[in-house]
Amino acid sequence: MWKLYNSKNEIKMEKVIIEKDKLRKCVILEKDGAFVFRSGPGEFHEDVANRFRELEPELKDWRIRGGGRVIWSDGEIRVYGRSIDYGYMDQDVVEELVSEFAKENGVEFTNDTGVGY
Numbered sequence: 001m002w003k004l005y006n007s008k009n010e011i012k013m014e015k016v017i018i019e020k021d022k023l024r025k026c027v028i029l030e031k032d033g034a035f036v037f038r039s040g041p042g043e044f045h046e047d048v049a050n051r052f053r054e055l056e057p058e059l060k061d062w063r064i065r066g067g068g069r070v071i072w073s074d075g076e077i078r079v080y081g082r083s084i085d086y087g088y089m090d091q092d093v094v095e096e097l098v099s100e101f102a103k104e105n106g107v108e109f110t111n112d113t114g115v116g117y
Contacts, residue, residue, distance in 0.1 A: 013056055016101040018072050024048070026070040026079065028089045028097075029062035036062070037097045039070045045083040066090060068113060070098075077102045080112035088114045 016037045018024075025048050026039035036059070042048040045067035053059045067083025079098055082088045091113040102109035 013058060016097050017052070018070055018077060018098075018101065020072045023069060023071045025067060025083075026089075027067045027083070027086070028065040028093055029059060030065045031062040035065070035093050035097060037094070037101075045086055065093075068094075072107070075106075076108040076110060077105075078110040078112060080110075080115045082114055 013036065015035075018026075018037070018039050024039040025042055025045050026037060027045050027049050029036050029038060029049060029052075038048060038052045040048045040051055042051060045064065048067070049059075049062075049064050053062075064083075064086045066089035067086045068079055068081040068089055070077065070079045072078075077098060079089075079094050091111060094113045095111050098111070099109045
């Protein structure tokens, strides 16, 4: 797994969390130049972020830096769309985070960040 480390080289959290076989909303969260990708259920992208802020208290002060949708099925992870409230996720950040996660899980990755629903 690809993990985010603190200054003592201790594992803090996963960089990417995606549920398999589900179409979910997703967000990029950022703090001090570090990014994580989270996906999950919710009517709004802020619901997804808030769910993970509850599950992972260390994300409490992380800011939403865009949203979209993600689906992991049939040997592929596809990220696409945007958030009405938070706009597009940075395509380069999505590429860096999710492509590595996809490789580790033996699936293809399609980065259609910003492309419609």
